[in-house]
Amino acid sequence: MLKLLYQRLEEVLKIKKFDTAIIGAGPIGLFCASFAHLHGLKTVTFEALKEIGGQPKLLYPFKEIFDIPVFGKISGQELTDHLIDSAKDKTTFQLNHRVTSIEKNDQGFIIDNDFQVKSIIISTGTGSFSPKKFPLKMDETIEKRVHYFVKDPSHFAEKSIGVFGGGDSALDWALELAKQPGTKINLIHRRADFRGLESTLQELKCLKNVQVLTPYLPKTIAIRNNQLDIGLKQVGQTELLQKQFDQIIVAYGFRANNSIVRKWGGDLEDGHIKVSREMETNIPGIYAIGDVAAYPGKVPVIGLGFGEAQIAVTAIMRALFPEKTLTIHSTSI
Ligand SMILES: Cc1cc2nc3c(=O)[nH]c(=O)nc-3n(C[C@H](O)[C@H](O)[C@H](O)COP(=O)(O)OP(=O)(O)OC[C@H]3O[C@@H](n4cnc5c(N)ncnc54)[C@H](O)[C@@H]3O)c2cc1C
Incomplete structure (x- = not known):
């Protein structure tokens, strides 16, 4: 009996615990990771590939982007470098890890049997990429x-x-x-x-x-x-x-596959996940941002996705730490 109890304890200890899981390390997931860190959230960021950066890094590293706030123009590669630079050391990256299962439990969610998290932000974009x-x-x-x-x-x-x-x-x-x-x-x-x-x-x-x-x-x-x-x-x-x-x-080229999103149980619209104004899906505690998120008026661009990350993280802070006075401006953190 005692042996079994120890075994169970060992299993529990192996589970890694985080406030928030970010699924997908494209530009929006990467920005989200650094913004969540700023607000004190302990995050784990999953990326299906061993390379992080999503579409700008994989599909158009040399193209100039003209609509990223502050930068007059910036290449996909440069943008990715800046985002990685800001996010590194601020989240636990799980690379080469395509998330397949999300299960609800009394403490939040279990991801792929190994990660206990209180909330989830899905930023899987157009899906997990695999090179042809x-x-x-x-x-x-x-x-x-x-x-x-x-x-x-x-x-x-x-x-x-x-x-x-x-x-x-x-x-x-x-x-x-x-x-x-x-x-x-x-x-x-x-x-x-x-x-x-x-x-x-x-x-x-x-x-x-x-x-x-x-x-x-x-x-x-x-x-x-x-x-x-x-x-x-x-x-x-x-x-x-x-x-x-x-x-x-x-x-x-690359193949993108977002079919896994269907398995996670959120309300979908044309393969995208429907969200509220707080970027929350129909499952409390699970949020979606970036290209994968759908709401009236949605435009799939990076600048907007950055804002969606800020909305989702703010909503998570309010839900997880209602006793805390939330500092909205980073200048005051
Ligand atoms: C040619 C081209 C030009 C563009 N030009 C512009 C432009 O000028 N300005 C602009 O604002 N936008 C532009 N875009 C759109 C922009 O790239 C997207 O809006 C942006 O990449 C969306 O970011 P994201 O992080 O939501 O998703 P993505 O960039 O698609 O990243 C999603 C990441 O999630 C990972 N992932 C998916 N499923 C899983 C899973 N199950 N587990 C773990 N990881 C997973 C993927 O591997 C990927 O790395 C352009 C797009 C293209 C294709």
Whole structure:
């Protein structure tokens, strides 16, 4: 009996406790984490990917954004860097963790059996992203040289790089990596026409260290002489062109999946979660902000999402700590 009791106690102690869980570390979840910290909330932030930043980081890191308050213009990457800088050390990040289960209990909610939280803020945007994979079988050694995200372009200096894809991301990454010292870039696309910006393509074609190969499909991959050896088949031909790279970037795009939100039981409207003026869903204690939230007049932009994070955190403070006098202005905190 005593043994069982100890076992139960151990199980309970393993559960990690937080005031608030933020699900999704896109721009809105990231801002929310730093704003919640400012008000003294202990938060855990879940992100399905190992990269944080959401759409601006994954889909348009090099595009300039013109409607973020205070910044006249800022690239998706720069915005992400600022948001990460503000949020780091202010929340417990759980990366590579796609939240699948939320269960109600007498202390609030249990997330994925492991995290006890008093409230939840859902900021899953358009859904959990997963990169479209390179279509060849690869072992671990090869996979280490295949990248779906580029964290730091300077790591690719002095390397020969294959960039696969035909959209803006492929073109933008090829251009960014071509600027690094000593790089040799091959941009490889399965069609003759690119979907990405024509002016970027023209810029690339003028660079001495860039070769554009179309229409080619990757057919074989192996490591030879400490390099990736990739067999490329020209569409309509049979022979393979063998190309050697130190690393490859796969920019085939991302799939977003928000179907999990349905499982959590909130009221939905076209796949988005309906919220009140306080950003609360129909389940007390669960809030939704950013692109995933729906209410009359909603505009899915970052500036508005920042405001929604402030409304949700304020509502949570009032609900969790009704005895506290809430300081609204950060200048007075
Ligand atoms: C090409 C393009 C250009 C844009 N330009 C602008 C612009 O100029 N100005 C502007 O204001 N907005 C712009 N937007 C829109 C803007 O990017 C979105 O409004 C913003 O990204 C929404 O942020 P979010 O944090 O709500 O969601 P997202 O950015 O979608 O982030 C959601 C995060 O949640 C994670 N996630 C999802 N499900 C789970 C789960 N179950 N568990 C854990 N993590 C999960 C995802 O992996 C993702 O990282 C643009 C969008 C695109 C695609």
